[in-house]
Amino acid sequence: MKDRFNLYRFASPATFYPLAGVMIPYFAAVSVVFGLAGLWLGMLVAPTDFQQGEGYRIIFIHVPASWMSMFIYLVMAFWAAIGLAFNTRLSGMMAQALAPTGALMAFLSLWTGALWGKPMWGTWWVWDARLTSELILLFLYIGYMALTAAIDDARRADKAGGLLLLVGVVNIPIIYFSVKWWNTLHQGSSVNLTKSSMAETMLWGMLLMAMCFWMYSIAVAFMRVRTIMLERERHTDWVKAELANLVAGDEK
Amino acid sequence: MIHWKSFADFIAMGGYGVYVWGSFGVTALIMIIEPIMVARNRRITIARLKRQMRAETRTENRNAAE
Numbered sequence: 001m002k003d004r005f006n007l008y009r010f011a012s013p014a015t016f017y018p019l020a021g022v023m024i025p026y027f028a029a030v031s032v033v034f035g036l037a038g039l040w041l042g043m044l045v046a047p048t049d050f051q052q053g054e055g056y057r058i059i060f061i062h063v064p065a066s067w068m069s070m071f072i073y074l075v076m077a078f079w080a081a082i083g084l085a086f087n088t089r090l091s092g093m094m095a096q097a098l099a100p101t102g103a104l105m106a107f108l109s110l111w112t113g114a115l116w117g118k119p120m121w122g123t124w125w126v127w128d129a130r131l132t133s134e135l136i137l138l139f140l141y142i143g144y145m146a147l148t149a150a151i152d153d154a155r156r157a158d159k160a161g162g163l164l165l166l167v168g169v170v171n172i173p174i175i176y177f178s179v180k181w182w183n184t185l186h187q188g189s190s191v192n193l194t195k196s197s198m199a200e201t202m203l204w205g206m207l208l209m210a211m212c213f214w215m216y217s218i219a220v221a222f223m224r225v226r227t228i229m230l231e232r233e234r235h236t237d238w239v240k241a242e243l244a245n246l247v248a249g250d251e252k
Numbered sequence: 253m254i255h256w257k258s259f260a261d262f263i264a265m266g267g268y269g270v271y272v273w274g275s276f277g278v279t280a281l282i283m284i285i286e287p288i289m290v291a292r293n294r295r296i297t298i299a300r301l302k303r304q305m306r307a308e309t310r311t312e313n314r315n316a317a318e
Contacts, residue, residue, distance in 0.1 A: 043262075044254050054266035058275045065279070104282055112275040119271050220287055227294040234301050243302050 011090045013229045014238040020222040031215035034208050042205030058116040064210040065108035068217055069137060070172050072102035077169040080162030092158030096148060097225035101217050103141035109134055121185055129178040130186035133171055140168040154232050
């Protein structure tokens with residue numbers, strides 16, 4: 001039975017740790033390639049927008065950062081659900097590793113949004129449904145990190161944080177549909193699965209940047225989860241063996 | 253194929269330079285600093301865990317000797 005493919009095997013930190021270590025450089029490299037291609041198309045090739053002039057180019061980071069801020073939260077909520085249902089060790093570590101990156105993405109979404117809002121709407125900030133729900137998302141990330149950091153026992157911290165994540169997931173559809181449900185200053189989506197209102201080069205530039213942000217997030221989360229694994233599993237044989245192998249100052 | 257007439261044109265971003273470069277600058281900064289912080293945290297954690305492991309082994313050896 002031992003060589004039967006088993007998904008649960010990858011849920012074990014001892015298996016996931018080396019796997020993540022091998023994959024990090026690939027995700028980082030792919031992220032850089034997508035980023036360079038996206039910046040090339042978006043910043044050098046894409047034409048001027050007929051309404052917003054060159055100011056629209058903020059879209060190439062605003063939209064990817066906003067998408068990632070929502071997507072990372074959904075992934076964390078998924079891990080929280082798995083963790084609460086099956087009591088797996090890996091899920092809490094994954095959620096923990098993703099949270100700071102998700103918070104930074106939410107911050108970037110708000111920051112680039114403010115810098116875009118000022119020239120286009122004449123204000124850095126309005127208490128509009130889209131902007132307010134994105135701000136709540138940032139607070140949910142910060143709340144999750146503060147809550148889990150305040151509880152000493154890691155498994156209990158995972159459970160409390162997981163509950164917060166699952167309750168807060170209601171905010172994601174609110175962000176996504178806010179521009180449809182309410183009259184907002186924020187514009188509706190330019191891109192969805194069936195049609196796009198953007199020029200071809202603009203659209204591809206944005207999609208490439210979204211891929212860059214996605215791969216970046218995976219690489220950074222994998223880096224972080226490997227440290228969390230060493231810390232939390234320090235009393236296991238595999239971590240002791242791993243630490244013994246690590247030469248001082250070696251990052252691998 | 254390149255949209256811009258000159259480098260100055262590119263930097264000016266049609267008068268939106270401050271907003272566009274303010275967005276891209278902060279994003280670039282965060283995406284450079286975050287991995288550095290994560291790598292640094294990893295080095296510090298590994299050093300601490302190794303110290304703890306050595307201390308534990310010493311205690312065990314002493315206990316065994318007594």
